[in-house]
Amino acid sequence: MKAQLQHLLEQSLSALKQQGVLPEDFSPRIQVDRTKDISHGDLATNLALMAAKPAKQNPRALAQALVDNLPSSALVEKTEIAGPGFINFYLNPNWLSEQVSQMAKSERCNVAKAQQLQTVVVDYSAPNVAKEMHVGHIRSTIIGDAVVRTLEFLGHNVIRANHIGDWGTQFGMLIANLEDLEQGQGEDNIDLADLEAFYREAKQRYDSDEVFAERARNYVVKLQGGDEYCQKMWKKLIDITLDHNQAVYDRMNVSLSKQNVMGESQYNAMLPGIVEDLLAQKLAEEDQGAIVVRLDEYKNKDGDPMGVIIRKKDGGYLYTTTDIACAKYRVQELGADRVMYFIDSRQHQHLMQAWTIVRKAGYVPENVPLEHHAFGMMLGKDGRPFKTRSGGTVKLVDLLDEAQERASQIVEEKSQYLEPQERQHVASVLAQASVKYADLSKNRTTDYIFDWDNMLAFNGNTAPYLLYAYSRIQSIFRKAEIDQQGFSAPIILEHDAEVALAQKLLQFSDTVNAVANKGMPHMMCNYLYELAGSFMSFYEACPILKDGTSEADKNSRLQLATITAKVIHQGLDLLGIETLERM
Numbered sequence: 001m002k003a004q005l006q007h008l009l010e011q012s013l014s015a016l017k018q019q020g021v022l023p024e025d026f027s028p029r030i031q032v033d034r035t036k037d038i039s040h041g042d043l044a045t046n047l048a049l050m051a052a053k054p055a056k057q058n059p060r061a062l063a064q065a066l067v068d069n070l071p072s073s074a075l076v077e078k079t080e081i082a083g084p085g086f087i088n089f090y091l092n093p094n095w096l097s098e099q100v101s102q103m104a105k106s107e108r109c110n111v112a113k114a115q116q117l118q119t120v121v122v123d124y125s126a127p128n129v130a131k132e133m134h135v136g137h138i139r140s141t142i143i144g145d146a147v148v149r150t151l152e153f154l155g156h157n158v159i160r161a162n163h164i165g166d167w168g169t170q171f172g173m174l175i176a177n178l179e180d181l182e183q184g185q186g187e188d189n190i191d192l193a194d195l196e197a198f199y200r201e202a203k204q205r206y207d208s209d210e211v212f213a214e215r216a217r218n219y220v221v222k223l224q225g226g227d228e229y230c231q232k233m234w235k236k237l238i239d240i241t242l243d244h245n246q247a248v249y250d251r252m253n254v255s256l257s258k259q260n261v262m263g264e265s266q267y268n269a270m271l272p273g274i275v276e277d278l279l280a281q282k283l284a285e286e287d288q289g290a291i292v293v294r295l296d297e298y299k300n301k302d303g304d305p306m307g308v309i310i311r312k313k314d315g316g317y318l319y320t321t322t323d324i325a326c327a328k329y330r331v332q333e334l335g336a337d338r339v340m341y342f343i344d345s346r347q348h349q350h351l352m353q354a355w356t357i358v359r360k361a362g363y364v365p366e367n368v369p370l371e372h373h374a375f376g377m378m379l380g381k382d383g384r385p386f387k388t389r390s391g392g393t394v395k396l397v398d399l400l401d402e403a404q405e406r407a408s409q410i411v412e413e414k415s416q417y418l419e420p421q422e423r424q425h426v427a428s429v430l431a432q433a434s435v436k437y438a439d440l441s442k443n444r445t446t447d448y449i450f451d452w453d454n455m456l457a458f459n460g461n462t463a464p465y466l467l468y469a470y471s472r473i474q475s476i477f478r479k480a481e482i483d484q485q486g487f488s489a490p491i492i493l494e495h496d497a498e499v500a501l502a503q504k505l506l507q508f509s510d511t512v513n514a515v516a517n518k519g520m521p522h523m524m525c526n527y528l529y530e531l532a533g534s535f536m537s538f539y540e541a542c543p544i545l546k547d548g549t550s551e552a553d554k555n556s557r558l559q560l561a562t563i564t565a566k567v568i569h570q571g572l573d574l575l576g577i578e579t580l581e582r583m
């Protein structure tokens, strides 16, 4: 709807330019917003206020001129000029019901595919080898996956890139530790179920046992030199980690698979060439044996250009060097038109440095955006970083286990009428949905407080609330003994609550596009929450199955209910969340 109005206003603007009322080079971003109060129309724009200055005109007069030049359309019933020069639009109810009816028939809830289909590389999840995935990775995984699904729904070619940490000097001690473990327990018997403990043990031995440390350092050199035995051990560590991660992804309904792994090591072969090239381009220079790029854009404490090391004195490369190669690869080899990185906000400076170098070196043209979609930390109820009771990092699997336990308790209390097997299914969907939704529904740029009671509550902007609204609609149809699948009826929009619901439904398409553009799934959550709210108000105000409701009204309302269910289902699906027929 917004997009259509924007388009009409654009046409009016160009007419005014042709008439010489507005300067040719005036091309503002046309803002169209919902009105707070529908007695002032459905949508409004402040375009006349924005244009008044460049046009050197009174804003109300300009608003009138914009309205006079607006092409006629089925969408707008009437317009009105308000206050200092706002234009309010009243939408045509026939147009509304027509559009909503189309949603009923459309497989895609009337969301068009994007006009310009792009290849989008999305960097998300990215845990580290031989380390348990912990809650720090949960946000990247869940938010990234929702954006991936949304982009694919719009028709884009999405390349999932799981940039796992599979390289670095830590592999020396890990290989040495794995070797000892295997010799103690026999080749097929390694139990790395507790990766975190394995890593901790390796580190502790490295720090305290000089003989072990020497062996570990030796393995680093051999691994880097391509030694067969070390490579084999290294691969084994990767495989164990990937199996472990995959189980977590599957359990969380995350669409990543092993094919999507593009770890840091994949870029190793590119690194020497990149350093050579940056030296040749005179972007990098030698400094006490290390190779450094000085960036005027970033100053250090003394106000001097910051030096970014891309090769250490001992010849080793760095995380930044890898990210330079990685951005280059994604654009030049994978053909990305856009690259989205879902990474913790603490890595912002790191990315900006890598990308400044990438642009200067000409590896990624200006028209291909490299976007850091940063997010804050997960905090406990006390506002401090989320930790276990004993102060350790919380493992993702433990979190999921606890969610499952708590959801089971709720289902046992609330859904006694279901068979035990169905109760179990309801609990696992509820658990997964609640954990994911709690994260997705917060604006990702801020830290977020992890609170079990909030996320499992049946009221508020939560997964249980939405799942309940959906299953409520299913139960209306069960009660009426009508099959939703083939159901179709003309829509009548008379009551305010019907009009409000219809308008909400039509905002779905704008919402999907906003999530794709901004990489912010909380916009979808807010929308679904508002939609469910509009549905609940409609359901209270407009009886469906009660005696006294005419057949035509009943059918129209059932039709509105099916479309609402369809949109909630589609919206949750884009967030990677399943729905429940009964709960």
Ligand code: ARG
Pocket: 123, 126, 127, 128, 163, 164, 165, 323, 326, 341, 343
């Ligand atoms: N493995 C890293 C970590 O756990 C995140 C990698 C993010 N992606 C990237 N291209 N740097 O912190």
